[in-house]
Amino acid sequence: MISCILKTKHNIFFAFLLSFIVSFGAFAQGASEQAEVATRGVEPGATEGASEAGAAADPAVLDAGEALFKNNCAACHSAGSDVVVGPGLQGVTERHDEAWLLRWIKNSQSLVQSGDAEAVAVYNEYNKQAMPSFAFSDDEVKSILAFIESGQGVAQAPAAGPEGAVAGENVGQDAVGAVGGYLDIILVVLIIVLIVLVVTLLLISSVLKNYLNKNRQLDAYDAEIVNQRFDLSKIYKSKAVRTLVVLIFVVVLLDLSLDKVMGVGIQQGYQPRQPIAFSxxxxxxxxxxxxxxxxxxxxxxxxxxxPSANICMNCHSQIKTESPEIQKIYRAVERNRPIExxxxxxxxxxxxxxxxxxxxxxxxxxxxxxxxxxxxxxxxxxxxxxxxxxxxxxxxxxxxxxxxxxxxxxxxxxxxxxxxxxxxxxxxxxxxxxxxx
Ligand code: HEC
Ligand code: HEC
Ligand code: HEC
Ligand code: HEC
Ligand code: HEC
Ligand code: HEC
Known part of the structure; x- marks a missing residue:
């Protein structure tokens, strides 16, 4: 019994250690995952993701599809998931098969009137607004579908800034981002589970202690062990703990400095303040x-x-002459100094x-x-x-x-x-x- 309690104490301790190691591992993984997102986001033309998504389709078909989509569908549909008038068309080729989509896009009303269950459901869901018919050939419709499927229409959302440009580039990358998101959730759940575990173990330990003290005849030695306080100094003194702490410290240090070394001279996202608020x-x-x-x-x-200040002056000798930012150009010209x-x-x-x-x-x-x-x-x-x-x-x-x-x-x-x-x-x-x- 006593040894069992002793083990319990060890268990608590090991649970702590384990939780630390596991969460550290998961954290490190999450971080590297995110780093990967960051680097992938800016490959020229975000080639990887885009070419994966559009691999099946020929660029000429995609271009034709894009033009048809913009001229005929974009007024009522986004290529993403936002509802405009009709539903967002992202993933529509998974929701319906191609034959159905061909019939729907050419003449949705005849499909609804034929009593097709899918068609009636969509029609009813969007308040029975009739989508217009389109006299397209099969190939034209397929090119629109290929364009929607490629995700290019989604990637065209304007980028807000360095982060925006990275995040909005393509769909393949969002998937990587999503994995990063899942990892975070798993990490949080893991930590909660571990905390619950530790609290439960502590409770069990104290119940057992009470039970032993009240109901058992303990000799002096056992009594001492049972009533022993949880002694922090023992943890500090333990060799195993010390080596572990040193090890973790070294790993973290290595990881950080490696990141720094790999990043030397790389200034992606660098956005300094300029002397004139030129936009x-x-x-x-x-x-x-x-x-x-x-x-x-x-x-x-x-x-x-x-450009030199003279090029600015081609216009700004006339435009916005009162603006304090423009006056900075005049000052540079007067002093015959370049704008820095x-x-x-x-x-x-x-x-x-x-x-x-x-x-x-x-x-x-x-x-x-x-x-x-x-x-x-x-x-x-x-x-x-x-x-x-x-x-x-x-x-x-x-x-x-x-x-x-x-x-x-x-x-x-x-x-x-x-x-x-x-x-x-x-x-x-x-x-x-x-x-x-
Ligand atoms: C977006 C694609 C792209 C990127 C990024 C790019 N290049 Fe190029 N590069 C090209 C193309 C296309 C050519 C060929 C132009 C031609 O001669 O028709 C080329 C040609 C060259 C040539 C001449 C090669 C030869 O055979 O004569 C040099 C040198 C060069 N690039 C250097 C660089 C350097 C340095 C970088 C990075 C700082 C870079 N390029 C980034 C597309 C790119
Ligand atoms: C005037 C608005 C309008 C235009 C233009 C339009 N649609 Fe629609 N579309 C809708 C509405 C509304 C729905 C929802 C069903 C309904 O109420 O008929 C819909 C539904 C759809 C659906 C079914 C979506 C789903 O999630 O089940 C597809 C596919 C579709 N449209 C494709 C297209 C394509 C491709 C074009 C361009 C060639 C186009 N639509 C043009 C209004 C429009
Ligand atoms: C298309 C252009 C291009 C070609 C080809 C190329 N390099 Fe480079 N290299 C660069 C650019 C740009 C940099 C600076 C950016 C950087 O540090 O990553 C660079 C940096 C380097 C550096 C310095 C690395 C550092 O971290 O400072 C070395 C060493 C180098 N290149 C060696 C080579 C060798 C060897 C080859 C032939 C196998 C080669 N490069 C071919 C463009 C090129
Ligand atoms: C009216 C003049 C003007 C026009 C038009 C203009 N730029 Fe610039 N550009 C500037 C000035 C001034 C700077 C330096 C200040 C700054 O970085 O904002 C600059 C800076 C830049 C830089 C950063 C240079 C660096 O320091 O490394 C890039 C890249 C650039 N411009 C690309 C473009 C591209 C691409 C276009 C066309 C889509 C364009 N510019 C149109 C005036 C102009
Ligand atoms: C293939 C890639 C590539 C393309 C295309 C390209 N640039 Fe650049 N640009 C660079 C690189 C790399 C540098 C950094 C050059 C350096 O430091 O020597 C740069 C630097 C600049 C700068 C800073 C001044 C300088 O020359 O170093 C300006 C301004 C600029 N680019 C404008 C433009 C404009 C405008 C266009 C289109 C007409 C353009 N760039 C097209 C890669 C590109
Ligand atoms: C081809 C004409 C043209 C050239 C060249 C030009 N600008 Fe402009 N600039 C404009 C116009 C048009 C506006 C917008 C004015 C407005 O908002 O009414 C503007 C606005 C600005 C503003 C914002 C002013 C404010 O207070 O809203 C700044 C700053 C500026 N320009 C700086 C520059 C600089 C610096 C250069 C030279 C590198 C330059 N511009 C070259 C046409 C030009």
């Missing part, structure tokens, strides 16, 4: 000023160039990057690398700008070789030796010397 949303978004009106060299040279914009994107000197190669020759949109600049009041660094990021895109992006005789022989050679697309990488775009001097 790309007002200029490039609302007023549709071309990027290269201000970043004049972006299609011609290596650097994109930051804080640089956001900054590759280390060891790497060579050329804008014109990507914008003019490669035909890549600014937004692929810089994100939705035209929606940013304050610019932030959208992409990680790591070597892995550059190389991934070079592996995945086919070169635009059409009508360029320079490439004809290279493409022929490539097709003879490999089946894959002729990507930047196939043309040597992953050779060290292309990016490093």
């Amino acid at each position: 790309h949303k007002i200029h490039a978004g609302d007023n549709q000023i071309n990027c290269n009106y201000c970043h004049t060299t972006v299609y011609k040279s290596r650097s994109a160039s930051i 914009w804080v640089r956001i994107h900054n590759l280390p000197d060891l790497a060579y990057f050329n804008h014109s190669q990507h914008t003019q020759v490669g035909g890549i949109e600014c937004q692929t690398c810089h994100g939705p600049i035209q929606e940013m009041d304050v610019v932030y660094q959208y992409s990680p700008l790591t070597m892995g990021w550059c190389i991934n895109c070079h592996r995945e992006t086919p070169l635009n070789t059409e009508g360029n005789a320079y490439y004809d022989n290279l493409v022929k050679l490539h097709e003879a030796s490999s089946k894959g697309a002729f990507t930047v990488a196939s043309n040597g775009g992953t050779e060290c010397s292309k990016c490093h001097y």
Whole structure:
């Protein structure tokens, strides 16, 4: 009996330890899961998730579907889960089979009148509002469904900021986020269960103690053990506990410093305050000023160039002349001093990057690398700008070789030796010397 109680005390102690270790493990996992979400969110064009979702469909079909959806359906349906007039269409291909959807979209009323149970149920649920009929071909309807299924319509929600851009990018990533969410819930439940367990054990222990003291003849030795106070100093002194504490400490330290080391020089999301409250949303978004009106060299040279105050003055000698922010431009011009914009994107000197190669020759949109600049009041660094990021895109992006005789022989050679697309990488775009001097 006595030894049993002793064990109980040990058990309490081990329960504590166990709970700590288990919750620590779960926590660490949750954290790394979240870190993964953060890194995945900003791969160029969020390639992974998007290509997974749309893998089955050809981009031309998706584009056609998107156009049809926007022109014919978007007034009443979102591609996500929000109800507009009709239900959100996300997951609709799982709710109904294709044959049913073809009939419904072409003429929902005839389907309702035929007494089809699914159709009547949907019709009644949305207050018997008749959805219009559409004279589409099967392929046209299928392209709309493919577009809905791809999740691209959901990803187009405007991004609010660095976090927004990460979170809104694609559906595949939301799934990863959801896993992170589940882990958190499991963690909380686990902790509650452990607390209940510890309290129960303490109760049992005290009941047993009372019982033994009252109902048993105990000799002095047993009595001492039964009535022994829970002695914290014993825990400190225990070798096992000390090693464990040291071990956990070391693991945490290693984990933190590893994260720091891996993150050196990576400034994704970096969003400094600028000396003038210049907004790309007002200029490039609302007023549709071309990027290269201000970043004049972006299609011609290596650097994109930051506009001088004179370019601002082209307009602001007339516009908003009273605004204190605009007066800062005048002061800079008067003193003949450049405005001291804080640089956001900054590759280390060891790497060579050329804008014109990507914008003019490669035909890549600014937004692929810089994100939705035209929606940013304050610019932030959208992409990680790591070597892995550059190389991934070079592996995945086919070169635009059409009508360029320079490439004809290279493409022929490539097709003879490999089946894959002729990507930047196939043309040597992953050779060290292309990016490093
Ligand atoms: C004028 C508004 C309107 C337009 C335009 C419209 N719908 Fe609908 N749709 C509805 C309503 C309302 C419902 C709910 C059922 C009902 O009341 O008929 C619905 C239901 C649906 C459903 C069944 C959804 C479910 O969850 O069961 C599908 C699929 C659908 N619409 C597809 C489309 C497609 C594709 C287009 C474009 C080609 C389109 N709709 C255009 C109003 C509209
Ligand atoms: C009216 C002039 C103007 C237009 C138009 C404009 N920009 Fe800018 N851009 C600036 C100024 C000024 C800065 C520096 C201040 C800042 O970072 O907000 C800047 C900064 C940037 C930066 C960050 C540079 C750094 O420090 O690393 C990027 C990226 C950028 N612009 C991209 C774009 C893109 C893409 C467009 C078109 C969609 C665009 N800009 C249109 C004036 C402009
Ligand atoms: C092609 C014309 C054009 C150029 C070039 C231009 N702006 Fe603007 N800017 C505008 C317009 C239009 C507005 C919006 C005015 C309004 O809200 O009525 C604006 C608004 C602003 C505002 C907000 C003012 C306020 O108080 O609301 C600031 C700040 C600003 N610009 C700074 C700059 C800077 C800095 C540059 C140079 C890098 C620049 N602009 C270049 C057209 C321009
Ligand atoms: C392939 C990716 C990519 C594309 C496409 C791209 N940029 Fe950049 N941008 C970068 C990188 C990387 C840097 C950092 C360059 C450095 O530090 O040397 C950068 C830096 C900048 C800067 C800061 C000034 C500079 O040159 O370092 C501006 C402004 C800018 N980009 C604007 C634009 C505009 C405008 C477009 C579209 C016309 C565009 N970028 C397209 C990757 C890209
Ligand atoms: C969004 C995709 C994308 C990203 C991100 C990207 N590139 Fe590229 N890059 C391209 C494409 C496409 C080309 C080929 C352009 C052409 O010649 O047609 C290219 C070409 C190049 C070339 C010339 C290669 C050759 O064979 O001549 C260099 C150098 C280069 N990129 C460097 C970089 C660096 C450095 C980064 C990262 C800071 C980067 N790129 C990020 C798409 C990308
Ligand atoms: C497409 C362009 C590109 C190619 C190809 C490329 N790199 Fe890099 N590399 C970069 C960029 C950009 C950086 C700086 C960003 C960073 O630190 O992640 C970098 C950084 C580095 C660094 C410094 C790492 C650090 O953490 O500071 C080394 C070392 C390096 N590269 C070696 C190589 C070798 C070896 C190869 C050939 C196998 C290679 N790179 C090919 C773009 C490239």
